[in-house]
Each structure stands twice: as structure tokens, then as C-alpha cells.
Amino acid sequence: MPLNIVVNDKFTISSDSRNYILQETAISQKGKSKGKKIILEQTYYHSIGLLLESITDYTIKTSNATTFLEIKAILVDLKRLYGKFYDELKGGEL
Numbered sequence: 001m002p003l004n005i006v007v008n009d010k011f012t013i014s015s016d017s018r019n020y021i022l023q024e025t026a027i028s029q030k031g032k033s034k035g036k037k038i039i040l041e042q043t044y045y046h047s048i049g050l051l052l053e054s055i056t057d058y059t060i061k062t063s064n065a066t067t068f069l070e071i072k073a074i075l076v077d078l079k080r081l082y083g084k085f086y087d088e089l090k091g092g093e094l
Contacts, residue, residue: 005088007081011055019044020051052082 003015012023024041028034045051056078065071 005085007055007085013051013085019046020048021045022051022054052085 003013003020005013007013010024010026012025014021014023022043022045023039025037026040028036028038043054045054056075059078060071060074063070063074065074
């Protein structure tokens with residue numbers, strides 16, 4: 001059964017038989033899909049570690065952090081999030 005895990009309001013993780021798929025999502029602001037969740041971009045990863053590294057990199061680069069302490073706070077939040085993610089994977093069929 002493929003994964004379908006909502007990471008946060010920006011990312012969803014899914015899978016196929018060979019890849020982990022990171023979907024960048026948003027709520028459409030116009031057109032027929034206004035108010036609906038849409039996929040902006042999909043990237044494919046052969047390992048869950050690379051996928052999580054990509055989320056970490058994106059989160060830090062798009063943050064408003066101006067100090068290393070602020071980056072550390074972001075990393076602590078992500079570590080907590082990743083812990084929940086791994087717990088969910090352990091409860092699934094791996």
C-alpha cells in the first residue's frame with residue numbers, strides 16, 4: 001500500500017513501488033480549483049533520508065532565520081516532526 005502522509009501544509013509524502021515522492025502542495029487561489037489542495041511540484045527519491053534532507057534544506061532556505069539559534073529551533077521542530085513520521089512508518093508495513 002503506498003504511503004500518503006501529510007507532513008505539513010506545504011508537503012505530502014507518497015510512494016510507489018520504487019520511490020518516495022515528495023509533493024509540494026498549496027491551496028489554489030483561483031480558477032476552477034479555487035480553495036482546493038493542488039500539487040505544485042513532485043520530486044522522486046530512492047531513500048527516505050534524501051527526501052527528509054530535501055524538506056530540511058527547503059525549510060531552512062525559505063525561513064526568516066537570521067541567527068544560528070533560529071536555525072537550531074527549526075531543526076529541533078523538524079526532528080520532532082521526523083520522529084512522528086518514523087513512528088508512523090514503524091507502525092505500517094515496512
